[in-house]
Amino acid sequence: LLSYISRKGFPSVDNRYMWWLLAVALVSYQIRRNYGDNNESDNMYSYHYAMAVLPHLPANALMLTGGDLPTNVFRYHTICEGIRPDVKVLDMQFMAADWYHNVLAPTTFAGVEIPGVYRPFTDPSKLHKNQYNVEIFLNMNIDKYPIFICNGFSNKDESYKKNFVMIPF
Numbered sequence: 001l002l003s004y005i006s007r008k009g010f011p012s013v014d015n016r017y018m019w020w021l022l023a024v025a026l027v028s029y030q031i032r033r034n035y036g037d038n039n040e041s042d043n044m045y046s047y048h049y050a051m052a053v054l055p056h057l058p059a060n061a062l063m064l065t066g067g068d069l070p071t072n073v074f075r076y077h078t079i080c081e082g083i084r085p086d087v088k089v090l091d092m093q094f095m096a097a098d099w100y101h102n103v104l105a106p107t108t109f110a111g112v113e114i115p116g117v118y119r120p121f122t123d124p125s126k127l128h129k130n131q132y133n134v135e136i137f138l139n140m141n142i143d144k145y146p147i148f149i150c151n152g153f154s155n156k157d158e159s160y161k162k163n164f165v166m167i168p169f
Contacts, residue, residue, distance in 0.1 A: 050077035066151040113140035120157035135159035
């Protein structure tokens with residue numbers, strides 16, 4: 001298109017601006033064409049999910065989550081929407097990251113005992129210094145907080161089964 005315009009004798013048209021104009025026009029066309037099919041502004045699934053769980057938890061509960069969906073849904077609604085801000089949402093996958101213990105845990109989860117880096121091993125002999133499994137975490141926090149699990153633990157960590165029982169809530 002631009003080479004056609006240049007050949008037809010429009011020397012005052014700066015090609016650089018024509019490329020930008022063409023790009024903006026194409027992007028605008030794509031947005032207009034596809035917006036209706038992709039508009040999720042009325043999607044209330046995450047809200048309904050959060051409202052099915054959060055209001056029913058006891059005060060100052062800890063919720064251990066696994067995976068992006070429950071973690072992000074519950075964190076968004078507790079922090080951004082102010083629905084049950086007393087509930088602390090801890091992502092088991094994040095707890096396995098080295099930075100979590102030093103950076104996020106002391107500021108976001110003050111009062112919660114996080115003894116190091118989570119490792120999903122049932123056998124405590126496989127744990128190194130500053131590592132813990134679910135049983136150790138539960139033993140350190142069960143007297144201070146009601147603890148709930150959403151989306152389960154790692155399949156490798158069944159350490160809690162010695163002293164704890166999961167009850168559907």
